[in-house]
Amino acid sequence: MEARTKDLWVFVETKEDGTAKNVGIELLSPGRELADKQGGKLVALVVGCGVEKAAKEAACHGADLVLTVDAPEFREYSTDAYAAALTELLKKYAPTSLLIGATPNGRDLGPRVSCRLNTGLTADCTNLDVDAETGCVCWTRPAFGGNLMAVILCPDNRPQMGTVRPGVFKKPPVSEKEAEIIQEDFRFPAEKIRTRVLENLREAAGELVNLEEAEIIVAGGRGVGSAEGFKLLQELCDVLGGTLGASRAAVDAGWVTHSHQVGQTGKTVGPKLYIACGISGAIQHLAGMTGSDRVVAINKDADAPIFGVADYGIVGDLFDVVPALIAELKKQA
Amino acid sequence: MNILVCIKQVPDTTEIKIDPVTNTLIRDGVPSVLNPYDGYALESAARIKDNAPETRIVVLTMGPPQAEPALRECLSTAADRAYLLTDRAFGGSDTLATSYILSAAVKQVEELEGKFDMIFCGKQAIDGDTAQVGPELAEHLGLPQVTYALEVLEAAPEQLKLLRETEEGRQVVGVTYPCLATFTKPAFDLRFPSFRRRAAARQAEIVRLGAGDIPRIDLTRSGLKGSPTKVKRTFVPPRKQSGIIIKDDTAENAAAKLCEALRSARVI
Numbered sequence: 001m002e003a004r005t006k007d008l009w010v011f012v013e014t015k016e017d018g019t020a021k022n023v024g025i026e027l028l029s030p031g032r033e034l035a036d037k038q039g040g041k042l043v044a045l046v047v048g049c050g051v052e053k054a055a056k057e058a059a060c061h062g063a064d065l066v067l068t069v070d071a072p073e074f075r076e077y078s079t080d081a082y083a084a085a086l087t088e089l090l091k092k093y094a095p096t097s098l099l100i101g102a103t104p105n106g107r108d109l110g111p112r113v114s115c116r117l118n119t120g121l122t123a124d125c126t127n128l129d130v131d132a133e134t135g136c137v138c139w140t141r142p143a144f145g146g147n148l149m150a151v152i153l154c155p156d157n158r159p160q161m162g163t164v165r166p167g168v169f170k171k172p173p174v175s176e177k178e179a180e181i182i183q184e185d186f187r188f189p190a191e192k193i194r195t196r197v198l199e200n201l202r203e204a205a206g207e208l209v210n211l212e213e214a215e216i217i218v219a220g221g222r223g224v225g226s227a228e229g230f231k232l233l234q235e236l237c238d239v240l241g242g243t244l245g246a247s248r249a250a251v252d253a254g255w256v257t258h259s260h261q262v263g264q265t266g267k268t269v270g271p272k273l274y275i276a277c278g279i280s281g282a283i284q285h286l287a288g289m290t291g292s293d294r295v296v297a298i299n300k301d302a303d304a305p306i307f308g309v310a311d312y313g314i315v316g317d318l319f320d321v322v323p324a325l326i327a328e329l330k331k332q333a
Numbered sequence: 334m335n336i337l338v339c340i341k342q343v344p345d346t347t348e349i350k351i352d353p354v355t356n357t358l359i360r361d362g363v364p365s366v367l368n369p370y371d372g373y374a375l376e377s378a379a380r381i382k383d384n385a386p387e388t389r390i391v392v393l394t395m396g397p398p399q400a401e402p403a404l405r406e407c408l409s410t411a412a413d414r415a416y417l418l419t420d421r422a423f424g425g426s427d428t429l430a431t432s433y434i435l436s437a438a439v440k441q442v443e444e445l446e447g448k449f450d451m452i453f454c455g456k457q458a459i460d461g462d463t464a465q466v467g468p469e470l471a472e473h474l475g476l477p478q479v480t481y482a483l484e485v486l487e488a489a490p491e492q493l494k495l496l497r498e499t500e501e502g503r504q505v506v507g508v509t510y511p512c513l514a515t516f517t518k519p520a521f522d523l524r525f526p527s528f529r530r531r532a533a534a535r536q537a538e539i540v541r542l543g544a545g546d547i548p549r550i551d552l553t554r555s556g557l558k559g560s561p562t563k564v565k566r567t568f569v570p571p572r573k574q575s576g577i578i579i580k581d582d583t584a585e586n587a588a589a590k591l592c593e594a595l596r597s598a599r600v601i
Contacts, residue, residue: 079468079478104500108480111468115429120561123428123463131565138565143462145346148358150567157561194477194512198494199505216601240601252520259502265517267500273600283346294600295576296591302580312594314587315580324588329601332592 004158006040007095011086012058013105014048016075020057022212023101023166028062030128030169031099034137037130038096041065044179047085049075059179062172066181067093073190076197077105081188083112088186090117095159097137099128102163102268110163120154122162136160145283166212167270167291209259211243211267216275219245219262219289220255223278223299223318227255232322233277239329245269245289247279263288277318281306298322334388334488336378337442337449338412339435339470340371342396342403343460351569358569367403370455374516376523378453379411381488389413391446395423395435401539408534409526416442420543422552427560428465435466436473437550438542445540449511451493456481456515467515479506479514484521 010031012024028044035042044058047069059066069085086109090098100106102124114121122139129138131153139152139162154160211217218237220230230244237244245267246260262269264284274292279285281297281304289295290309297310298318307313314321344363352359375392382388392407394400395418404415418438426434443449452471457464464480471478479495483503486494492507498517508514526534544550553559577594579587595601 079480083472104481104498107464108468108478111428111432111465112472112478114465115432115469115472118429118561120427120429121465122562123465142570143567144344144349144358144460145462146570147346147349147351148567149570151565152562153565154562195479195506195508196492197504198507200499200501201503201505202501258498265498273595294595294598296595302578307578308575310578311576312591313576313578313580314582314591315578316582316584316587320584321587324584325591328585328588328592332596 004094004096006038007043007093008035008038008040009043009045009090009095009098009159010058010063011098011100011106012044012046012054013077013101013103014046014051014054018048018050018053020046020054021101021103022171023103023106023164024054025057025061025171026166026169027099027101027164028058029172030164032062032172034097034128034130035064038135040096043067043093043095045069045086045089047074047082055181056178059181060174062175063179066179068181068183069186070183071187073188073193078193078195079108079112080193080195082109083116084188085186086113087116089184090159097160098162100161100163102165106163110161114161117159119157119159119161120152122152122154125162125164126168128162128164137162142287146287147283165268165291167268209243211245211260211262211269214243214269214271216240216242216273217245217262217269217271217289217292218242218275218277219247219279220250220277221247221279221285222249222253223280224250224255225278229278229319230255232319236275236322236326239326240273242273242275245274247282247285276306276310277322279306280304281309334381334385334450335447336381336388336390337439337452338371338375338378338390338392338407339452339454339467340375340392340394340403340407341368341455341458342366342394342400343368343458346459365399365403367406368455368458370457370459370516370518372455372523373519374453374455374514375407375411376519376521377482377485377514377516378451379524381485382411385488389446391416391442391449393418393435393438393442395419395431395438404539405534405537406526408537409531410524414446415537415539416542417539418542422544422555425557425560426555427562428461428463428469429561430555430559432466432469432473433554433559434550435470437547439470439474440549441542441547451488451511452476452513454513454515456517464515467513471513474513476511476513477508478512479508482514482516484519
């Protein structure tokens with residue numbers, strides 16, 4: 001192996017249309033800061049099939065260099081092919097650190113790669129810094145359901161790896177100069193992939209929900225009471241230009257589809273405004289939305305934990321408050 | 334089919350409170366429970382056994398001797414045999430060291446129980462929340478993995494079909510044997526132990542394995558010294574300053590106050 005560099009890598013996961021998942025571009029923000037502090041380059045690694053758009057997006061959001069792995073066997077995520085690609089390139093280029101978005105695929109992939117390289121991985125980080133004493137990355141992450149934060153170092157093994165929660169960092173501004181894009185010719189034999197996606201059960205096209213990129217989210221929980229109740233929340237969404245979210249309780253009850261779910265087993269979101277209606281605020285839900293800039297809570301129960309994270313709270317029946325809010329917004333629009 | 338289910342006993346994190354004076358976690362008196370996700374993994378194994386009664390289910394945990402009740406709970410619902418991996422040499426392990434020790438133990442248990450066709454784990458434990466030990470165990474053993482599984486659709490002879498949760502929805506994934514799957518919360522409820530099974534579980538032998546029982550284990554890869562990650566410090570996250578709460582007001586007044594606050598903060 002060639003000598004270890006001081007470079008910091010960001011893994012950029014791609015969507016099927018060849019664009020980058022948000023979190024990969026978001027991570028170029030802390031990536032820039034860490035790379036500067038550690039005195040190395042910021043390198044984006046883009047893996048997929050037909051990834052020109054994603055590579056370009058990384059190239060013009062602050063990366064110094066973009067590497068791509070672009071072949072049909074990477075069109076759909078598989079643990080086997082992706083872990084092989086990352087391991088190979090990490091050995092070849094020897095960066096000092098690697099950030100991976102803590103998406104389901106990222107958290108599937110990260111431990112495979114770190115284990116193969118016999119190095120440390122810190123899960124689901126919400127803050128990153130460089131340790132003044134050792135120069136190592138300080139990985140800060142929640143544990144015990146968010147009740148405790150731990151600061152983790154990986155002093156001796158390289159690369160230092162971490163998965164980082166989506167929505168925590170904002171995308172960096174478009175840079176003035178565009179980074180060079182180099183395509184790696186790594187291939188993985190398709191017949192060696194031991195898992196096969198037999199069927200994708202997607203939400204209907206009209207129901208595609210992009211909560212991760214929403215600026216305003218109106219979310220409902222158990223207190224909404226029915227699918228009918230969610231129509232009222234949709235109305236508030238329409239007035240605000242927002243996106244509809246939900247707690248696990250509402251999804252489990254069948255009032256809205258899973259694609260709307262925010263929380264530990266749903267999406268992690270970071271909108272400018274999050275309006276929680278009839279959501280008590282279980283720690284699993286809070287884990288997915290406390291990155292919101294402002295939180296509004298509307299709940300009958302004055303003791304609901306959601307009020308503990310709310311910037312503005314209204315104690316009252318959402319079926320009175322939400323219509324009044326819609327009327328007020330329409331009046332002043 | 335021979336199935337291994339890996340479990341962990343965890344503090345019930347919903348019961349954890351913060352000491353307001355010292356600002357630290359109060360762990361005393363917090364009940365220990367079977368990690369809920371591991372319960373889903375066990376139930377998924379039990380459902381395979383419902384359809385194929387010759388299936389054998391073995392449970393394995395690494396932890397202190399006090400973790401025995403979690404194993405007995407598994408025996409009372411679905412497991413046929415339980416192993417407790419316990420040794421001071423294993424203490425302080427991070428996920429890489431833990432998964433290495435587990436992989437060495439799995440090979441040892443396979444000498445006694447035969448090769449496992451499937452290894453099931455919870456997607457994560459609710460205390461550490463890393464979701465890393467399952468995939469790392471699969472890597473140490475060279476097995477394919479399926480994470481975020483919701484349920485087993487079919488344990489066909491040539492492949493295991495699982496329903497898996499993804500960012501976009503759900504997908505059906507086929508994986509060849511032997512394999513490892515990690516489970517998240519399914520749509521169905523877990524079974525309760527029968528009276529007969531519960532009584533039997535109280536009496537059942539739990540096989541203990543220490544470092545000395547695993548001849549091939551490399552203890553330099555175990556415990557603190559085998560762990561690449563180190564905890565520098567922990568802290569209780571600062572509580573957010575409580576916001577403006579409007580109560581005892583009419584819906585109209587409350588809505589007007591909220592809109593004004595949001596407008597002056599330029600949120601809308």
